[in-house]
Amino acid sequence: MLRSIVGAALLLLACTAPAVWAQKTAVQSIEEYRAMLQDGNPADLFEAKGEDLWKQQRGPKAATLERCDLGKGAGVVKGAFTELPRFFADTQRVQDLESRLLSCMETLQGFNAAEIAKTPFDKGEQKTLTALATWIAAESKGMKFNLSQAHPEERTFYEVGKRLFFQRAGPHDFACATCHGQDEKRIRLQDLPNLTKNPGDGVGFAAWPAYRVSNGQMWGMQQRLNDCYRQQRFPYPGFGSDATIALSVYLGVNSQGSVSVAPAIKR
């Protein structure tokens, strides 16, 4: 009798062991898939394009962007990304990477900034901006976020960004915080980072620009935030709008000390 029970138990163990081993959670499977993609991140293609565009003479003034001041002095690219958005004295505005690049394209190259800001993402000169942002972000890969809060405008933008993050509105009574205000939430199979605090290295603000495999598009933070608003059924705040920059300041300051992995790869 005893022997048969032990036997049955052993048999049970033999049956369940491989089943347990084979059963991965959805999150584990997605992580495996991401790891497989990591090696061939097509963001590399945009990076190369961006570097090329930075050094090319373009626009009505046929000038390069090599004198563009991203906050660390004219032409300094390395380390600029992890300190943006910040206040710029020449434009008297808090600017993120993409809106700053647009200012440079206007002042140095003579492009019409308002027209480019109105261009839909992934079209015309918006493609240029995304490629440039990808390369500039890549130059700060592995560095830690360190946003300035020294200027009063920068502190105002943080507070405004925080308010916007929690502001519920729209037909679905939604806020950014609805999805990104708690730990360990997910939408379908996507993990949602809690962005009301520091989400850690390479998560949230520290992961964009990113290449999205599902639609084969390279997205900057501006497109990411504008699309978040679309998903909340809000109107687009617009490219380089104060609202998106304020949110970026809020997310960026929260990510203080986290390592940037951008350009990342997303599902």
Add this chain to the structure above:
Amino acid sequence: MADPMRIRAQVSGDKATVRVLMSHEMESGQRKDAAGNTVPAWFIQEVTASLNGKVVLSADWGPAVSKNPFLQFTVKGAKAGDKLAVTWKDTKGETRTDEATVS
């Protein structure tokens, strides 16, 4: 003209691992645009790789390959300093060749 490829070729032992990223739309011909018209097929059809001018890989691709495709393969007998060239040709007859040095 099409954007350049990114080619990395790294020796480990008597083999080299080659990683290629190609910049291409890879339209399958199955999609419709906003107006309901079929987006015509446009994809890479032929891929060849050669080591110092000798073909080491040739492939026929179809519409099921993703946009901005990634290709990885290993070449036996590749040494540091060898030239590895990759060429693709798409359905419009457009072609692009890029070369990298094995390291």
